[in-house]
Amino acid sequence: MKIINRYILEECKMPIIFGVSLFTFIFLIEIIVSLMENIIVKGISLIDVIRILSFYLPPILSQTIPMGVFLGIMITFSKFTRTSESTAMSSIGMDLKAILKPIVILAVGITLFIFFLQESIIPRSFKKLQEITLKIAYENPVFQLKERTLIDEMDNMSLYIDKIDHSTKDAKNILIIRKTKKDEFPTIILGRKAFWKNTAMVLQDADFYSFDENGKEKLRGEFKEKKIPLSAYFQEIEIKVKDIEALDIGTLLKDIKTKKGPEKIPYLVEINRKIAIPLSTIILTILGAVMSIGHHRSGKGASFGISLGVIFGYIVFLNVGMVMAYKGKVSPYIGVWTPNVVLSILTMILYRKKARGI
Structure with missing residues (x-):
């Protein structure tokens, strides 16, 4: 047997x-x-x-x-x-x-x-x-960002990216709206190019504009490079x-x-x-x-x-x-x-x- x-x-x-x-x-x-x-x-x-x-x-x-x-x-x-x-x-x-x-x-x-x-x-x-x-x-933070979509899920800013090159992970034509106090106008940042370093976006050749409580421009400027942390936004791939x-x-x-x-x-x-x-x-x-x-x-x-x-x-x-x-x-x-x-x-x-x- x-x-x-x-x-x-x-x-x-x-x-x-x-x-x-x-x-x-x-x-x-x-x-x-x-x-x-x-x-x-x-x-x-x-x-x-x-x-x-x-x-x-x-x-x-x-x-x-x-x-x-x-x-x-x-x-x-x-x-x-x-x-x-x-x-x-x-x-x-x-x-x-x-x-x-x-x-x-x-x-x-x-x-x-x-x-x-x-x-x-x-x-x-x-x-x-x-x-x-x-x-x-x-x-690889770029995998969660979408082209031509306003991302308004961050604590202190909104982000819009016109174009993302997934091969180089570079972005072009970036709009960032910095949120401040409730009754104040946000600061607007316009960047021509950005690349990624860890979980931060590094903006290059950017202009910024800030406004007073009446919505009138009170300050403008430009910078060659600026690091903007985005770690609070990035999360895991959806786990099934x-x-x-x-x-x-x-x-x-x-x-x-x-x-x-x-x-x-x-x-x-x-x-x-x-x-x-x-x-x-x-x-x-x-x-x-x-x-x-x-x-x-x-x-x-x-x-x-x-x-x-x-x-x-x-x-x-x-x-x-x-x-x-x-x-x-x-x-x-x-x-x-x-x-x-x-x-x-x-x-x-x-x-x-x-x-x-x-």
């Missing part, structure tokens, strides 16, 4: 790797497209983009591993049925429970690995992601991971103690989600096997289609439940755990049916 168990696990290996890789790539597409824009238009280096993607991987893997395992198991057990290997296993006295034993053990190990990702790797990855995006913002998703369960349990009423709901939803998704790996593993075994005409295409349907349904129900929980329509426990309960019931029904017929 040990030889057969090893054989089953060996046959599952490549299909599971394929499934996880496929779903991970699908989840990464949106991020890759966004980062490609940063490479082409905003001049961020390819190395930094690869590093950003590597820090996105752990939170994505925590969601795609159960999906990939499900697809891999379906492909493997469909192959066992087509080649009559499942019939051979049954003929030597292996019942469905014995056939499923090695993949259930595998699923438990994968579930523990997902918990390890969530509790140890993801918080660190999120921290590194924040650090690298902040580093990019400081080293919510802060709460990067917290481990222990931190969430600690933070929820300081919350009251509706403030607790997001934390309850996230705690339950971090438990429900890893545990779904075990359910999906058994479900994938019992759905595939015994269907002689089902090939990789059929397995792929069925797995997509099941995974799509699971994701939809989970997200709908989470949204309803966030809005207080249902309990966080009901909203998050209902998809797992439905999968468990379906798995038990199919298991009993296949156990009688194998």
Whole structure:
């Protein structure tokens, strides 16, 4: 039996790797497209983009591993049925429970690995992601500035740039409106050219104009070069991971103690989600096997289609439940755990049916 168990696990290996890789790539597409824009238009280096993607991987893997395992198991057990290997296993006295034993053990190990990702790797990855995006913002501040757009989000000034050369990171025809006291007119600065040094704009060949309380010009002048700090404006690239998703369960349990009423709901939803998704790996593993075994005409295409349907349904129900929980329509426990309960019931029904017929 040990030889057969090893054989089953060996046959599952490549299909599971394929499934996880496929779903991970699908989840990464949106991020890759966004980062490609940063490479082409905003001049961020390819190395930094690869590093950003590597820090996105752990939170994505925590969601795609159960999906990939499900697809891999379906492909493997469909192959066992087509080649009559499942019939051979049954003929030597292996019942469905014995056939499923090695993949259930595998699923438990994968579930523990997902918990390890969530509790140890993801918080660190999120921290590194924040650090690298902040580093990019400081080293390449021009990526957040837009041509011919008035930026009025700074504390003491508004900024307008007519033209930006992304290859040299130089700007041309700059307008700066220095804000002063509420009842006073601002100081106007017109620069012909500017370049970037750290998070500061260095204006060259600029004129400035200040006005009195009646709006009449009271002073004008010019300067060859002037450094204008903009560090308060620059922030990280938008991170497509919510802060709460990067917290481990222990931190969430600690933070929820300081919350009251509706403030607790997001934390309850996230705690339950971090438990429900890893545990779904075990359910999906058994479900994938019992759905595939015994269907002689089902090939990789059929397995792929069925797995997509099941995974799509699971994701939809989970997200709908989470949204309803966030809005207080249902309990966080009901909203998050209902998809797992439905999968468990379906798995038990199919298991009993296949156990009688194998």
